[in-house]
Amino acid sequence: MFFRSRNLLLAGSGAAFVSLLAGCQREKQELRPRPAQVAVYGDAARESEIQPGGPQTQAAVNNPFYSNALAISEGQRLFSWYNCSGCHANGGGAIGPPLIKKDWIYGGEPANLFDTIVKGRPNGMPAWGGRIPEYQVWQLVAYIRSLNGEQPKSATPERQDHIETNPETLHFEEGANR
Amino acid sequence: MKPRMAASLALGLAAFCSGCAVSYQSSVDPAGTQAEQIAVLWWFFLALLGAIFVLVMAFAVWPLFHRHRGVNPEALEERHEPSRETERKLGRVVGWASGITVLILLALIVISVITGRATAGSEPPRDHLAIEVTGSQWWWSVRYVNDDASRILTTANEIHVPVGRTVLIRGLSHDVIHSFWIPNLQGKRDLIPSRVTTEWFQASRPGRYRGQCAEFCGLQHAKMALWVIAEPSDRYDAWMENQLKPAAAPSTPDTQAGQQVFLSHACVFCHTIRGTSAAGQAGPDLTHLASRLTIAAGTLANTKGNLAGWITDPQSIKPGNHMATVPLRSEDLQPLVDYLESLQ
Numbered sequence: 001m002f003f004r005s006r007n008l009l010l011a012g013s014g015a016a017f018v019s020l021l022a023g024c025q026r027e028k029q030e031l032r033p034r035p036a037q038v039a040v041y042g043d044a045a046r047e048s049e050i051q052p053g054g055p056q057t058q059a060a061v062n063n064p065f066y067s068n069a070l071a072i073s074e075g076q077r078l079f080s081w082y083n084c085s086g087c088h089a090n091g092g093g094a095i096g097p098p099l100i101k102k103d104w105i106y107g108g109e110p111a112n113l114f115d116t117i118v119k120g121r122p123n124g125m126p127a128w129g130g131r132i133p134e135y136q137v138w139q140l141v142a143y144i145r146s147l148n149g150e151q152p153k154s155a156t157p158e159r160q161d162h163i164e165t166n167p168e169t170l171h172f173e174e175g176a177n178r
Numbered sequence: 179m180k181p182r183m184a185a186s187l188a189l190g191l192a193a194f195c196s197g198c199a200v201s202y203q204s205s206v207d208p209a210g211t212q213a214e215q216i217a218v219l220w221w222f223f224l225a226l227l228g229a230i231f232v233l234v235m236a237f238a239v240w241p242l243f244h245r246h247r248g249v250n251p252e253a254l255e256e257r258h259e260p261s262r263e264t265e266r267k268l269g270r271v272v273g274w275a276s277g278i279t280v281l282i283l284l285a286l287i288v289i290s291v292i293t294g295r296a297t298a299g300s301e302p303p304r305d306h307l308a309i310e311v312t313g314s315q316w317w318w319s320v321r322y323v324n325d326d327a328s329r330i331l332t333t334a335n336e337i338h339v340p341v342g343r344t345v346l347i348r349g350l351s352h353d354v355i356h357s358f359w360i361p362n363l364q365g366k367r368d369l370i371p372s373r374v375t376t377e378w379f380q381a382s383r384p385g386r387y388r389g390q391c392a393e394f395c396g397l398q399h400a401k402m403a404l405w406v407i408a409e410p411s412d413r414y415d416a417w418m419e420n421q422l423k424p425a426a427a428p429s430t431p432d433t434q435a436g437q438q439v440f441l442s443h444a445c446v447f448c449h450t451i452r453g454t455s456a457a458g459q460a461g462p463d464l465t466h467l468a469s470r471l472t473i474a475a476g477t478l479a480n481t482k483g484n485l486a487g488w489i490t491d492p493q494s495i496k497p498g499n500h501m502a503t504v505p506l507r508s509e510d511l512q513p514l515v516d517y518l519e520s521l522q
Contacts, residue, residue: 031397032493033503077500081460082447132444133505 061111075143212297302378313356316398334462357393381408397498403476424453436517
């Protein structure tokens, strides 16, 4: 009796372990952007409620990188590479408005953010359309949304992995070359 | 039996030596004093441990063909255990063997540490050429330091050094831990974020030496290589003078169009071409791209075809790398490649 129950326990825990392993599915990383993501700029976001010709339903525009951890981290990298941080700091805002907030002037939905990046906005936001590929715009959108907790927690790091560069250790006392 | 064994041995030796003949990236083909010490250590380890291996194998094989004198097989069969005499003998042999093994291992540690100190720990001579090497995922930024700011040179993935001059490498990292390793010249030195690590070497003969990132650093760690080109000091000086110049202005309509393509696309956000408005810092400096041996950190030979492929679809050549797939019209590609390959 004892042995049978132990065998049962073993079999049960084995099955549980296998089913747990099945849950460990890695996120599929699409490293190579699909051709459609490279250059086609969507024109999706509306900034007005009304339109001529009666109400029309508009297809919702979703970020293709929603909940994609790789895309969010790539967006974070691009945020500093393309010097978004030059005006927006790390999302807190400086010369430019903060990006961690609820009340967006031009809308905070993915489609609005996409439009803001592609078209630019008055008073200083440059238009990035035609300069950077579309998939990178979406990666930036994914990252900015993650700043506001609009991405699943499972895809967002708990802290930003910025590397501290200590100027003390980067200082060279002698650099003479001729 | 014997001729065949000799033949296979000779074959193995030939294969081994043909491996040595490829000297671009080999610790046992040293081109510098420290690499020589490392090579001596390597050969010493090989000889000593090879001899021990042969000895142990001989001891293991010998009893298969020779009956032991001291054991009576019938007595063994009866009692199923060796006599006290045999036990004592065995104990002595195992004790001696263990003692000698421990001593040899300790001696090897001492020799390794001494060689490590000699190669890595020593101060470089005062008159040295200081070069900052910054590892990034997955390429190397190379900066020739100079007190005269107009003679500071930034390039990428290729280091030119004069033969016989001490070169001090100041290693930095932009993201994760990388490791700088030119096997023909020196041992490994990790490049650590927010730290400066140093090592120095001296190329004793001209040549091209391949280096490789030696610390796993992400998806494209394997395709993070660089070349060190050691050349006589007059050729090095000529190289340096050319590199210090800003990029040549495009002279043909084709390359002029290519420059416009470069400047009007995303290229400028990451790359610098001195003499133009492109001043991005995130990717390799392209001011004298055409003078380099390779593109994409040693991944491809620097040819127009490879460059066109790399620009069009970098993610299929080096999946996961940080070069953007930039939308280009097909008629823009050829002028762009022609322009970049004109940057001598």
